[in-house]
Amino acid sequence: MRTSVKKLAAAVGASVAVMAAGQVAAEIKIGIAGPMTGPVAQYGDMQFSGARMAIEQINANGGVDGEMLEAVEVDDVCDPKQAVTVANRLVNEGVQYVVGHLCSSSTQPASDIYEDEGVLMITPASTSPDITERGYELVFRTIGLDSMQGPVAGQHIASLNPERVAIVHDKQQYGEGIATAVRDTLQAAGVEIAMFEGITAGDKDFSSLITKMKQADVDYVYYGGYHPELGLILRQARQADLDAVFMGPEGVGNKDINTIAGDAAEGLLVTLPPSFDQKEENQALVQAFNDKGEDPSGPFVLTSYTAVQLIADGIAQAGSDDPMEVAAALRANSFNTPIGTVQYDDKGDMRSFEFVVYEWHSDGSKTPVN
Amino acid sequence: MQDLLYFLQQLINGLTIGSAYALIAIGYTMVYGIIGMINFAHGEIYMIGAYTALITITGLASLGVAWLPLILIVALICAVLVSSSMGWAVERVAYRPVRGRHRLIPLISAIGMSIFLQNYVHLAQGSRNIGFPALIQGGFQFGDPDSFQTSISYMQITIFITTLICMTALSLFISRSRIGRACRAVSQDLGMANLLGIDTNRIISATFIIGASLAAVAGLLLGMYYGSVDPLFGFIAGLKAFTAAVLGGIGSIPGAMLGGLILGVSESMTSGYLSGEYKDVVSFGLLILILLFKPTGLLGKPEVEKI
Numbered sequence: 088m089r090t091s092v093k094k095l096a097a098a099v100g101a102s103v104a105v106m107a108a109g110q111v112a113a114e115i116k117i118g119i120a121g122p123m124t125g126p127v128a129q130y131g132d133m134q135f136s137g138a139r140m141a142i143e144q145i146n147a148n149g150g151v152d153g154e155m156l157e158a159v160e161v162d163d164v165c166d167p168k169q170a171v172t173v174a175n176r177l178v179n180e181g182v183q184y185v186v187g188h189l190c191s192s193s194t195q196p197a198s199d200i201y202e203d204e205g206v207l208m209i210t211p212a213s214t215s216p217d218i219t220e221r222g223y224e225l226v227f228r229t230i231g232l233d234s235m236q237g238p239v240a241g242q243h244i245a246s247l248n249p250e251r252v253a254i255v256h257d258k259q260q261y262g263e264g265i266a267t268a269v270r271d272t273l274q275a276a277g278v279e280i281a282m283f284e285g286i287t288a289g290d291k292d293f294s295s296l297i298t299k300m301k302q303a304d305v306d307y308v309y310y311g312g313y314h315p316e317l318g319l320i321l322r323q324a325r326q327a328d329l330d331a332v333f334m335g336p337e338g339v340g341n342k343d344i345n346t347i348a349g350d351a352a353e354g355l356l357v358t359l360p361p362s363f364d365q366k367e368e369n370q371a372l373v374q375a376f377n378d379k380g381e382d383p384s385g386p387f388v389l390t391s392y393t394a395v396q397l398i399a400d401g402i403a404q405a406g407s408d409d410p411m412e413v414a415a416a417l418r419a420n421s422f423n424t425p426i427g428t429v430q431y432d433d434k435g436d437m438r439s440f441e442f443v444v445y446e447w448h449s450d451g452s453k454t455p456v457n
Numbered sequence: 458m459q460d461l462l463y464f465l466q467q468l469i470n471g472l473t474i475g476s477a478y479a480l481i482a483i484g485y486t487m488v489y490g491i492i493g494m495i496n497f498a499h500g501e502i503y504m505i506g507a508y509t510a511l512i513t514i515t516g517l518a519s520l521g522v523a524w525l526p527l528i529l530i531v532a533l534i535c536a537v538l539v540s541s542s543m544g545w546a547v548e549r550v551a552y553r554p555v556r557g558r559h560r561l562i563p564l565i566s567a568i569g570m571s572i573f574l575q576n577y578v579h580l581a582q583g584s585r586n587i588g589f590p591a592l593i594q595g596g597f598q599f600g601d602p603d604s605f606q607t608s609i610s611y612m613q614i615t616i617f618i619t620t621l622i623c624m625t626a627l628s629l630f631i632s633r634s635r636i637g638r639a640c641r642a643v644s645q646d647l648g649m650a651n652l653l654g655i656d657t658n659r660i661i662s663a664t665f666i667i668g669a670s671l672a673a674v675a676g677l678l679l680g681m682y683y684g685s686v687d688p689l690f691g692f693i694a695g696l697k698a699f700t701a702a703v704l705g706g707i708g709s710i711p712g713a714m715l716g717g718l719i720l721g722v723s724e725s726m727t728s729g730y731l732s733g734e735y736k737d738v739v740s741f742g743l744l745i746l747i748l749l750f751k752p753t754g755l756l757g758k759p760e761v762e763k764i
Contacts, residue, residue: 124584126687258734285734289693291683294470295728295736302463302605315586315685322684326594326610346588347685 114155115408117142117395118177120170120187120197121212123162126289126315129341129385130189134211135160136381137391138186141399144375151399154408163197165190174200182206183410186394189387191215191261198226207410209397211390214336215260219434225414227431229390229397229424230360231440233261236336237268239442240358243456244269244307244334245276252278253305253331255296255320257312258285265336266311281305286316293320297327306331313338317355318347325351332356337386337442342451353449356456358442360426363389369425393424462600462607467729468722473613473682475721476620480675481698482705482713483627484544484668490644490708491664492556497567498547500695501574502669506540506676507686508582511589518590525592529677536673543574544669545662553658571695578688586685593681616678623671624714631710636663644708700744706757715755719743 119138122131142156150156159182161173170193177185178200185201185208188194194213201208202223209227210218216232244252252273256266263285270283281303286296297320300308308324308331310317317339324331325348334356345352364373364383372392376383383389397417402408405416421430430438445453481503488496513535517528551570555562596610631637642650643660651657679694680686697720705716720740727739747755 124579126584126586126689128584284732287733287737289689290733291679291685291690291693292470292474294473295467295725296733298463298466298470299729302459304605315687318586318588319684322588322591326591326596326612327608328598328606343585347586349588349591 114157115151115184115402116157116159116180116182117398118159118161118180118182118185118187118206119391120161120163120173120177120185120193121189122165123160125164125166127165127190127313127338129343130212130338130387131162131165133385133387134187134189134391136376137211137383137388137393138395140372140376140379140381141392141395145395145399151402152406156395156399163188163190163193165193167192167196170194170197171200173197178204178206183408184398184413185209186211186391186398188213190259191218191264192259194218195260198223201225205410207398207401207414209394211394212387213261215264217260217264219436223435225410227394227397227414227417227435228437229393229426229429230387230437231442232436233265233268233336235440236358236442237265238272239444240265240309240334240336240356241269241272241276243356243358243444244309245273245278247307247332249278249307251281251303251305252307252309253282253284253300253303254280254309254311255282255284255286256310257288257316259288259312261336261338262288262310262312264311266309269309269311286312288312288316290316291319293323294327296320297324297329300324300331301327301329308333310335310339314341314344315347318344318352321348321351321355334358340386340445340447340453344447345449345451350449352447355447357445357447357453359445359453360386360390361441361443363426366425372425389425393426393429396424397422397429458600459605462605463729465599466605466607467725469607469609469613470729471722471725472718473616473721474724475701475718476616477675477679477682477717478694478698478701478721479714479717480620480623480671480678481694482702482717483671483710485699485702486705486707486710486713487640487664487668489702490710491640491661492552492563492647494552494560494563495567495699496547496552496665496668497564497695498551498570498574499544499668499672500691500693500698501571501578502540502544502547502691503672503676503694503698504578504686504688504691505543505574506536506669506673507680507690508578508676509539509673510536510677510680511587511686514590514592528592533674533677536677537670540673540676541666541669544665544672547574548662548665553661575688575692582688584688586687588685589680589683591681591684612682616682619674619678623674627667627671627710630667636660640664697740700740703754704744704747706754709754709756709758712754712756719755 121134122128163170174197189212191213194210207225214233216234256262337359340357401413401417405412418431444456484499510532513532551566593612598606598608600606639655639660701716701720702713705712724736727736
């Protein structure tokens, strides 16, 4: 009895595999992995909207060498455990190219699986340097690194002649990484760091932390992390009359911070990728987003668009849909994309990527500072 | 002087959070006192209270109601009504059918209920953080305006006073009213109370309703104090309040109050004098220490083995 069950299972498995293989031949599956739900789902929305647009446009222009792209969307909730689960699911579905993940702490464990299984991954949002530090061949990104963003933020704060700076982070890979880069830059510039402290992501009460900042009499606060916590810190700091300028990375720069912090978000400084949607050559693309009723101004919309485009261009350049050959083609060539000319180094990082300091306003708009 | 003001400020911060923990902890401790189970869905009841209050406040604002006391009272009433009917329904659906079985079964049922409610709010309200409008602003300041000032905001005062009123009302209710007397009888011996003609099902329902109402009050207060709600709002708060209940002696109402205050103050002192990173380490470490040396909690009565 037992052996017949095994045989049956094997037969089912084989037929599923055959069916999956049949699908791969017909079209190229692109996995899009990011948070659809959870506290940072708004960044996921940017990612999905950018990637979907690229897939639509490429398919409308006849696909890649006649083969259509098909999106396989999965939700990792920005949770490392979920990220591993959905990465395995994508691999099982025969996906060979992934645009994602979003949070560095999700991208890191998921990239281990992709590298082992021969899946090419381009993250449009993860800025932790560790992700490309491991010598992986199939890991790329269309965004800069904390080690580029941190110094921009640090130098900006240093240029404002601060007296005492507090640096707070959420103890996650992204937040702590960027906070450390800011601290190192500030220390190199001879600025006094009054405190360097972690909070727990998901915390709601920051009254003790703010009291401590008041006691230390800080005039600048850098926060490494995401907007749900910084929104509350801003709001509770305003309530407690803490008079300091706050600054954060692109993880805090979206309109949801205004619904949490309200007026207290006015004057927040944010380092963001430059507004690609303002560039002259992207106006046709921006119009396409507007026609769909979507907003292309988020920091990860066009980076996700670019990630899909790079996969398509890479396949066309390599003349093969083998991820290893596509990876080689991505490293060997330079590509014209909505985020500028993309050239990769051996690690899979872009050779240059610019971050710009913006001032955030209480109506959710932003203006460049320098 | 500076140091004293700083200490006072951290004490105020801690007592504020602590009194809200105490309000939530009552729900855990009363349910445990009466039917000996941990209601793990209680944190979610608190979260639903916060959401209901927020929805009511937004709704009233869109209707053009601007008089603050009216907004707060209507929000409070709605939150209490929704949460307490939710607390009652949870007991009817998930706990009553399995009451009297092995201890693990109601526990698992409670965890399932907690997951269900959390995901229900995820679906109904979305997973994003929603900001609470800042209704109560301003406060008193003490100390030299040029250096560190201790401040106590009107919001913090509101939390203290509301907690005080709720706790006094609860104590009077438990000690003076008929239902309160029946509650005490049921918590001493459920079977005997039943034999003496007390409708124990009704008393158990009442317990869930009281606990859920206090959680709803805490939901409104903390939602306004923190400034935002999300579907996971109840998880950490529930865990902390449960710790407070165990710390004070689970089953004891004054214990829950004391436990909440101790937990709140120890958290704020740890973040104030050590680092916020050790906040949870210290509060849960404290729990382990107290359980090691006084397993029934600070005010818990030692359990007498009944023969």
